[in-house]
Amino acid sequence: MTGQETKSSQISDEELIKRFQDGDLYAFDLIVSRYKDQLFNFTYRFLGSAQEAEDVVQETFLRIFRNRFAYRQIAKFSTWIYTIAGNLAKTELRKRKRRKIVYISDLGFDDKEYEIEDVKANTEREVESSLAEKHIQKAIEELPERFRKVILLVDVQELPYEEVSKILHLPLGTVKSRINRARLKLQAKLGDLMDRQK
Amino acid sequence: MKICDRIVKEAFNYWDGMLTGQEQEEISTHIRTCPHCEKRFAQARQIRQALRNLPKLKTSPHFHLLLHARMRREVNRKRALLPLPITGWAWQVPAYAAAAIILIAGGIFIDQVINQRAPDSRSIYTNSTAAETVVIPVQQTEQAAPSRIKNYVMQPIPMERLLSMNRRHAAGQQQQLERRPADTSRAGLQRPQENLSGVRQVSAPVQF
Ligand SMILES: [Zn+2]
Numbered sequence: 024m025t026g027q028e029t030k031s032s033q034i035s036d037e038e039l040i041k042r043f044q045d046g047d048l049y050a051f052d053l054i055v056s057r058y059k060d061q062l063f064n065f066t067y068r069f070l071g072s073a074q075e076a077e078d079v080v081q082e083t084f085l086r087i088f089r090n091r092f093a094y095r096q097i098a099k100f101s102t103w104i105y106t107i108a109g110n111l112a113k114t115e116l117r118k119r120k121r122r123k124i125v126y127i128s129d130l131g132f133d134d135k136e137y138e139i140e141d142v143k144a145n146t147e148r149e150v151e152s153s154l155a156e157k158h159i160q161k162a163i164e165e166l167p168e169r170f171r172k173v174i175l176l177v178d179v180q181e182l183p184y185e186e187v188s189k190i191l192h193l194p195l196g197t198v199k200s201r202i203n204r205a206r207l208k209l210q211a212k213l214g215d216l217m218d219r220q221k
Numbered sequence: 222m223k224i225c226d227r228i229v230k231e232a233f234n235y236w237d238g239m240l241t242g243q244e245q246e247e248i249s250t251h252i253r254t255c256p257h258c259e260k261r262f263a264q265a266r267q268i269r270q271a272l273r274n275l276p277k278l279k280t281s282p283h284f285h286l287l288l289h290a291r292m293r294r295e296v297n298r299k300r301a302l303l304p305l306p307i308t309g310w311a312w313q314v315p316a317y318a319a320a321a322i323i324l325i326a327g328g329i330f331i332d333q334v335i336n337q338r339a340p341d342s343r344s345i346y347t348n349s350t351a352a353e354t355v356v357i358p359v360q361q362t363e364q365a366a367p368s369r370i371k372n373y374v375m376q377p378i379p380m381e382r383l384l385s386m387n388r389r390h391a392a393g394q395q396q397q398l399e400r401r402p403a404d405t406s407r408a409g410l411q412r413p414q415e416n417l418s419g420v421r422q423v424s425a426p427v428q429f
Pocket of ligand 1: 255
């Protein structure tokens with residue numbers, strides 16, 4: 024890692040967007056590098072299609088590029104970017120419904136271009152061997168949109184409740200009750216499967 | 222069973238330590254003694270773990286490249302809406318256009334001044350006895366916008382016809398003629414003629 028990279032990783036998102044607003048395109052590139060994969064994971068889990076997910080992430084960054092001056096330092100940058108990505112993903116989902124395309128959760132990752140990060144096998148991943156990822160993805164996709172988003176933000180992206188509340192424009196209490204209901208729904212879907220696998 | 226439902230709902234809050242000490246204690250006691258809740262808790266924990274450990278995907282390798290291309294397109298599209306930068310020879314185009322407009326406008330102004338001073342000596346259609354000017358309605362679009370200036374171009378009129386028209390006018394036959402006693406300065410001036418080379422010229426007043 025170069026000295027510049029070490030230094031750039033210490034710069035806050037808010038500082039980067041400020042620099043970008045001042046015309047520094049390198050700062051924008053750093054933002055892209057910082058967020059592209061996590062946004063891709065979020066939109067992919069939400070949509071279940073890698074191509075659509077990547078399009079949404081591209082469009083998210085284009086919106087940021089286009090509307091850079093709309094961002095005000097009062098809000099956290101991550102909240103802003105997740106709000107944009109979430110809204111675009113929702114729009115994409117509605118477009119798809121209009122097109123009446125049905126996506127069956129096909130997590131074979133036939134598109135080899137989407138690389139899976141090599142997560143080392145360890146005790147933390149012990150569950151995954153017993154619970155196939157494709158079943159989880161299918162169960163997530165079957166959740167109503169409002170539950171899907173909240174479970175992805177809280178349990179997959181592991182964002183704090185306060186931030187999720189801002190992203191979804193919901194009171195904190197609503198986020199908490201919604202995440203509980205989402206988890207129970209997911210558990211109802213996956214419980215039987217887990218029992219059968221035992 | 223009612224307590225079981227409530228306890229299962231609180232599983233995540235329990236793990237996250239978001240409950241009061243008393244509630245935490247109540248739950249831990251319950252799951253130790255209720256096999257149903259113990260099982261549900263174990264499931265919930267497994268699901269939470271599975272969600273956290275979902276494989277982390279990366280965008281395609283050409284993500285940056287594609288984004289940069291789209292950003293460039295965005296910038297170019299915006300640039301296309303802006304006026305051309307005044308660099309190199311490009312400044313000459315608007316400069317020549319402005320100069321041409323000034324010359325034409327200046328010519329019209331000077332001509333109007335001259336004609337206001339000598340109204341009866343300006344027009345090809347002047348009736349010398351009545352000292353009034355008669356304008357031939359060449360086209361119906363006389364009041365048209367300047368962008369339609371082609372409609373103003375006069376048709377060449379043969380000399381014999383001009384003479385006969387003048388005679389008719391003098392004889393009071395005004396059916397094809399329009400009287401314009403007040404606005405004497407316009408005819409023949411704001412109607413540019415095209416010469417053979419295609420360059421539009423302001424027609425000079427021809428006098429009888
Ligand atoms: Zn119980």
